[in-house]
Amino acid sequence: MSIAPAPFQIDDTQQLIEAAHAAEAAERTLLEDEIVRRHLGLAHHLAGRYSGRGADRDDLIQVACFALVKAIRGFNHDRGEFVPFATVTILGEIKKYFRDYCWGVRPPRRIQQMQADISSATERCLQADSHQPAVDTIAREIDASADEIREAMAARSCFSPTSLDQPVRDSGRPLGETIAVDGSDYEFIDDWVTVGPLCRDLDDDERELLRLRFVEDKTQQEIAEIVGVSQMQISRRLSKLLARLRSSAAMADAA
CATH class of the missing domain: 1.10.10 (Arc Repressor Mutant, subunit A)
Structure with a gap:
């Protein structure tokens, strides 16, 4: 069954939801898409209230949009108006996302x-x-x-723990450089011998990323400006790449 092309009015949202609940898969998808389109502003607004608290804004918007769909599928007229119900649902999912995924250091x-x-x-x-x-x-x-x-x-x-790349106010040096570390050159050589062979399987972009970070000693922000992406993207790439190298190193040790 096809949907009439005439636009719906905003006050028939409840009827649209009831129709979506009763519709077949294809028609239900079209109806839900229309309801989501109307309420995207609400999802973006609620996600924006939590930006700057340690989670990427785009990730928060995605969580809010998924929660909006969840609200549509879980709503019925006995629960009052849709917007208050959707607001509670979206805020609950955002808070759950922070609780489960956004701790840099997880407290008890x-x-x-x-x-x-x-x-x-x-x-x-x-x-x-x-x-x-x-x-x-x-x-x-x-x-x-x-x-x-x-x-x-x-x-x-x-x-959102303080980044070790954050410049110290007086000297401008990255915070990580001001922290004393116990260690020896022998430990560095041992690590380098372990990691060196693993880097042969990396592509040119991955090797360049490691060179800029650990040979040129560039900050993530400096690398982002060189590569032409955001600092958050560099952080994610480095995290995934280092996790892969650790996994490969562990497998090599176990062999």
């Missing part, structure tokens, strides 16, 4: 849960008196000690 589960409780308590206090609540106020609100609240709040940086 109780700290993760306490952070959610702190956010809820803070929002309630702001709505009550329009002032940022003190640590002691939040502690009373969620029945926890002030020390526990401080611990959970300090762990928020685990979403």
Whole structure:
């Protein structure tokens, strides 16, 4: 069954959802696509509220759009209006994404849960008196000690730990260069002998990436400017490449 080409009106979203639930696969897809198209602005807006918190904005938008489809398929008229239902669903999926995938350093589960409780308590206090609540106020609100609240709040940086490539304010040197490291040249030689043969299987772009990072000692941002991509893309490429080399090295050791 085909869909009439005339555009739908925004106030018939609920009817469209009910029609999609009852339709065959092809027609259901067309109906869901129309509903998604209408509410993409909502998904982008909600994803934008969480940008800058340690997750890539494009990834957050993708999570929000998947959640929008989930809301469409899970909605029925007994749950009220669609937009409030979709908003709750999208926010829930975004928070779940942060909880499951966005920790640079994963704290204990109780700290993760306490952070959610702190956010809820803070929002309630702001709505009550329009002032940022003190640590002691939040502690009373969620029945926890002030020390526990401080611990959970300090762990928020685990979403996006400070990059070792970040320049130090006074000297401009990357942070990683200012950190003392115990080691010896013999350890470096041993590592180089292990990794050298593994690099023969890499393509030219991968070898160039390693050369710029570990021979030329370029920062990820500097490499991104040379290659013509974003720093995030360089970070991902390096992570995947190094993971592959570690895996190959482990297999070589086991052989």
